[in-house]
Each structure stands twice: as structure tokens, then as C-alpha cells.
Amino acid sequence: MQEIVVVGTGFSGSILARKVAEELNIKVLIVEKRSHIGGNMYDEIDKGILVQRYGPHFLNTNKYWIIDYLSKYAELFEHNNKLLSYIDGKYVRLPFNFQTVQQLITPAKSELLLSKMRKEFYGRDRVPILELVEHQDADIRNYGELLFEKAYRTYISKQWGIPVEKIDRYVLDRVPMAMNYDERYLNKDFQYLPKEGYTKLFENMLNHPNIEVVLNTDAIEHIQFDGSNNIIKYDGHEIKLLIFTGAIDELFSLKFGDLPYRSLDIRYEYYEEDSVLPSEVVSYPQAEGYTRKTEYKKFNYKRDVTHSVVAAEYPLQYNRNASIGNIPFYPVTTDESTGIYKNYLLEVEKYGNIILCGRLAEFKYYNMDICIEHAFEKFEEVKNLLCV
Numbered sequence: 001m002q003e004i005v006v007v008g009t010g011f012s013g014s015i016l017a018r019k020v021a022e023e024l025n026i027k028v029l030i031v032e033k034r035s036h037i038g039g040n041m042y043d044e045i046d047k048g049i050l051v052q053r054y055g056p057h058f059l060n061t062n063k064y065w066i067i068d069y070l071s072k073y074a075e076l077f078e079h080n081n082k083l084l085s086y087i088d089g090k091y092v093r094l095p096f097n098f099q100t101v102q103q104l105i106t107p108a109k110s111e112l113l114l115s116k117m118r119k120e121f122y123g124r125d126r127v128p129i130l131e132l133v134e135h136q137d138a139d140i141r142n143y144g145e146l147l148f149e150k151a152y153r154t155y156i157s158k159q160w161g162i163p164v165e166k167i168d169r170y171v172l173d174r175v176p177m178a179m180n181y182d183e184r185y186l187n188k189d190f191q192y193l194p195k196e197g198y199t200k201l202f203e204n205m206l207n208h209p210n211i212e213v214v215l216n217t218d219a220i221e222h223i224q225f226d227g228s229n230n231i232i233k234y235d236g237h238e239i240k241l242l243i244f245t246g247a248i249d250e251l252f253s254l255k256f257g258d259l260p261y262r263s264l265d266i267r268y269e270y271y272e273e274d275s276v277l278p279s280e281v282v283s284y285p286q287a288e289g290y291t292r293k294t295e296y297k298k299f300n301y302k303r304d305v306t307h308s309v310v311a312a313e314y315p316l317q318y319n320r321n322a323s324i325g326n327i328p329f330y331p332v333t334t335d336e337s338t339g340i341y342k343n344y345l346l347e348v349e350k351y352g353n354i355i356l357c358g359r360l361a362e363f364k365y366y367n368m369d370i371c372i373e374h375a376f377e378k379f380e381e382v383k384n385l386l387c388v
């Protein structure tokens with residue numbers, strides 16, 4: 001009997017597979033429906049440039065043990081991710097910070113506002129945009145509204161496909177304003193990238209005698225549920241444990257309805273020039289169709305080519321049957337989708353031997369650091385279930 005089946009080779013599935021194989025010395029089958037490992041962190045060389053095929057991924061964390069852990073599988077280098085935003089025909093700093101205030105309302109007009117912000121938000125590094133918009137001071141509020149209208153409203157509605165008023169507040173809170181001149185997109189202490197890319201890191205993580213990796217295989221076509229006896233089978237054989245990191249609605253044949261996700265159509269532009277964008281990532285809140293562009297060579301560890309490639313992200317609704325937009329990237333959490341998700345959770349609980357882990361299975365917006373931390377916590381559940 002195959003003891004454990006893991007579905008998905010992103011961070012969630014790969015970390016759990018490695019820990020089960022290494023620490024519990026149990027054989028694991030890890031099944032991936034794409035033609036490669038690494039989930040959304042997958043990267044490959046394109047004309048001499050390391051390109052991340054599912055959008056740019058920067059490792060940011062306040063917990064050094066995460067960097068330490070990943071260093072077992074790849075050499076990492078320090079890289080502080082810096083972004084610009086293109087607003088009203090000029091590039092301004094993102095995170096929106098004190099420099100952005102000067103860029104958007106002129107240095108002369110910013111003096112009073114900056115002093116008010118320093119006083120009102122004393123001791124705070126970053127402040128969510130809605131706190132500015134809802135502030136009692138009219139100058140702070142007016143600036144918050146200006147930023148909200150010029151950047152957040154358009155970006156968010158393009159990204160999520162719903163009016164900004166309907167979006168979960170925490171989505172807006174993810175891009176707060178820096179109350180200083182900090183240029184780092186995220187104010188996390190440890191910011192790194194793998195020198196040779198994420199795919200190499202995943203190859204090393206999955207390279208263990210107890211791990212068998214199967215690609216190009218939709219696990220759902222091989223999983224059978226015996227609801228009356230609460231038994232799970234893979235290819236007709238009963239398994240002890242299913243670790244699932246894919247979309248939970250698909251695992252149960254959409255029986256409680258589809259869960260909504262946003263997807264991306266990533267379009268590539270190839271240039272003969274050495275440098276194309278003024279920053280490695282540029283956000284375009286006011287552009288038609290696309291939200292941001294990434295120039296990969298700007299954060300490649302090796303930069304030995306004189307041409308460049310830029311990827312533009314066009315968000316669209318996820319549709320599993322379409323030729324474009326058939327990858328679920330971002331779970332769209334609304335009251336309705338949360339309700340549907342809860343029904344799937346109840347179904348999972350009936351079996352007692354399904355572990356859900358990751359962005360899709362848990363229907364939550366996890367960054368990689370949280371995802372890694374979470375996989376470690378889930379491993380404790382795995383041990384309890386297997387009584388080891």
C-alpha cells in the first residue's frame with residue numbers, strides 16, 4: 001500500500017513530502033499535474049535570463065529560520081525588492097512613502113502633510129491606505145483619497161475583477177504606505193532570492209530516495225473516495241494519508257459549487273536593449289488591461305546578457321476549461337466563497353486522513369514565507385495522524 005500521496009509540488013507539497021520522507025522515513029508519492037515541479041515558483045532560462053513563469057516571487061520574512069531552512073536546498077543571495085508605480089505619467093516610489101508624497105503633490109506642498117503624518121503615525125513603520133482615507137485630519141484624508149483614487153481603486157479592480165468596495169479589507173492592507181523614506185516594497189528583515197532559481201531549489205528538496213515524483217498527472221483522476229467507509233484510494237489502493245495542495249473544490253468534483261480564483265495572462269516582450277524598465281518591477285494602476293511589468297534580468301544573480309525580457313501581467317477570471325487563464329492564482333474571498341469553502345471543509349473532516357495545505361487547498365492568500373511556516377505546522381498534524 002502506498003502510504004502517503006501528496007498532490008502538488010509547490011512549497012506546500014514539496015516541504016511536506018521531504019519532511020515525511022526524511023524525518024519519518026516513509027515512502028511518498030508526489031503527483032503534479034503540470035509538466036514541471038515548483039508550482040508557481042517555477043523558473044527557467046529564457047534567452048539567457050532566468051524567468052519566473054508564474055510572476056515574480058521574492059522571499060521576504062522576519063524569521064531567519066526560513067532562510068536557514070531553504071539554504072539547505074539552494075544558495076540564496078540577499079535582494080531587497082524595489083518597485084515603482086507609474087502614475088499620471090511619472091514613476092513614483094512603491095511602497096508609497098514620504099518620497100511619493102513629494103512626487104505626487106510637490107515638495108513645497110508636502111511640508112505640512114509630512115509633519116502631520118510623522119506626528120499622527122509616530123512609531124509606526126507602515127500604515128494601511130484605509131487608515132489615511134478614514135483619518136480625522138483633512139490633509140491626511142485628502143492625500144489618502146488622492147492615492148486611493150489614482151492607484152488603489154484602478155489596480156484592485158483590475159487585479160480582482162470586482163469593484164474595490166467589495167474587496168476584503170486585508171487585500172488593501174497588504175500595500176500600506178511607508179511612514180518614512182523606506183524604498184523596500186516590504187518591510188521584512190530578511191529578503192532573499194535563490195542564486196540559481198527556485199526550480200533548482202525544488203529539485204534538491206525532492207531529491208530523496210523515499211520520494212517518487214510523477215509529473216503531467218492530474219491526481220484527481222486517480223483518487224477515489226469511498227464515502228460510506230471513509231476510505232481514500234489512489235489507483236484503487238487504499239492510502240493512509242492524502243496531503244492535498246490543489247484547489248479543494250476540484251478534489252470533490254465541485255459538488256458544493258466552484259470557488260472563484262483570479263488568474264493571469266502573462267505576456268512576454270523581448271528587447272535588444274540592456275535595460276528597459278526603470279525598476280525590476282513597475283506597477284501600472286492606470287494602464288489598460290495589465291497591472292504590472294517585470295524585467296527579470298534586473299534581479300538575476302548572473303547578468304551576463306545584453307538583451308532583456310519583460311513580462312506583463314493581465315489579470316482575468318480563472319476558467320479551468322479555457323486556454324488562457326486556466327491556472328488558479330489568487331483565491332477570491334467573499335462572504336459567498338467563504339461559505340462554499342466551509343462546505344468543502346466539512347467534507348474533508350469526514351475522512352480524518354486528508355491534510356489540506358497551501359494557498360489553493362486552504363483558499364487563503366499566503367505568501368511563500370507563511371506557506372513554508374504553515375507546512376511545518378501541518379507536518380505536526382501529519383505526525384499525529386500517523387501516530388509517530
Ligand SMILES: Cc1cc2nc3c(=O)[nH]c(=O)nc-3n(C[C@H](O)[C@H](O)[C@H](O)COP(=O)(O)OP(=O)(O)OC[C@H]3O[C@@H](n4cnc5c(N)ncnc54)[C@H](O)[C@@H]3O)c2cc1C
Nearest residue numbers: 008010011012033039040055057058219246358359367368
Ligand atoms: C503572481 C504571483 C506572485 C507572487 N509573488 C510572491 C512574492 O513575491 N513573495 C511571496 O512570498 N509570495 C508570492 N506569491 C505567493 C506564492 O506563489 C504562494 O505562496 C505559493 O505559490 C504557494 O505555494 P503552494 O504550494 O501552496 O501552491 P502552488 O505553488 O500553487 O502549488 C500547488 C501545486 O499543486 C498542483 N496541483 C493542483 N491541483 C493538482 C491536481 N489535481 N493534481 C496534481 N497536481 C495539482 C499545481 O499544479 C501546483 O504545482 C505570489 C503569487 C502569485 C500568484
